[in-house]
Amino acid sequence: MAGPTTAERGAEEDLRSGPSPLGKLPGPRTLIILIVALVLLGAAIVWVLYGSSWLRVERVSVSGTRVLTQAEVDETAEVPLDAPLISVDIDAIEARLRQKLPRIDSVEVARDWPHGIDLKVIERTPVLIVENSGNGGKYAEVDAKGVRFATVPEPPKGVPVLEMELARSAGSSRFGTERLVRAAVGVAGDLPAAVARDTRFVKVRSYDSISLELADGRTIAWGSREKGRAKARTLTALMKAAPGARHFDVSVPTAPASSGS
Structure with missing residues (x-):
């Protein structure tokens, strides 16, 4: 049997090789046109963004x-x-x-x-107010981060006043004023909502001796800012159990106390 002809062999090779994966490359003239078009497009975009009146601040x-x-x-x-x-x-x-x-x-x-x-x-939302006696009796607002951010002539309604009544002791020298302010801010943030709304003064004698005075004169011994959530839960339960008490002590939340009537 005769083998394939020369033409048939050429056709088979063309089928095996297939078309060039790159296709036909554009000529120099086409490349120049494309480059010019891209440059013009870029210039138009820059003009629209910076030179035109279409995208300006009004x-x-x-x-x-x-x-x-x-x-x-x-x-x-x-x-x-x-x-x-x-x-x-x-x-x-x-x-x-x-x-x-x-x-x-x-x-x-x-x-x-x-x-x-x-x-x-x-x-910023004020959590405490600090009386600034050296500024004409005005008050500095303190936010939840302990930042003093504004001075106001009167305490905003519902924001307790911070009173620093620092006791003189060897241990108190370890804590700077700003750290004590942050501790008081932490206590104010941990208070039960009902108590926080009624708190008029947060008094700091030392890091471990922070107390509260409510609008009706009741007082709360809080202690340090540690275990704040546990103290808040204990205080809520204690106030319900002794509604007539005038003084509450939750400085040790596992052993709370109340007194007065």
Whole structure:
């Protein structure tokens, strides 16, 4: 039997080899056209972002304020109106707000395309008030982190006043004033909600001797800030068991006591 012809062998080789995986490469003229098109596209994008009037800052919105006013935040932010939105330094705006308005705990600055800047503010919440006798009888607000962030002429309603009545002892010298303030803040944060609303004074004699005075004159010996949750549970149960008592002691939560009537 005769073998395949030359033409048949050539066709079989073409089938085995298949088309080139790279295909046909574009010529120099096509490459030049593609490069020019990409350059023009990039220039158009840059012009739209920076040179046109389509994506510029026209408004600033402020949300989340409680004590601060929106106008105060807006003025402090110093957002450049009519500037290209893409060029606004949002990190600088955030740093400026936190530095100049210490009442701000955190702030989120975001671009709101095509024309806005959004400022979402979270203000610090006072947990305690410290009387500042050297500042005309004003009060410093202290948040849950122990940060003194604002001075007010009168205590805000529902926020207890911190009284530092430090006892002179060898042990008390180990604790600085700021550490004692943070300890008092921790105690205020651990109080049962009903007691916290009624607390008027948090008194600190030492790290291990913190007490509370309620609006009706009842007192609570809390001790240190350690085991705060256990003390809170014990205090709630103790107040229910002795509703007429005037003094409660939960400094040792496993051995509470109450007295007075």
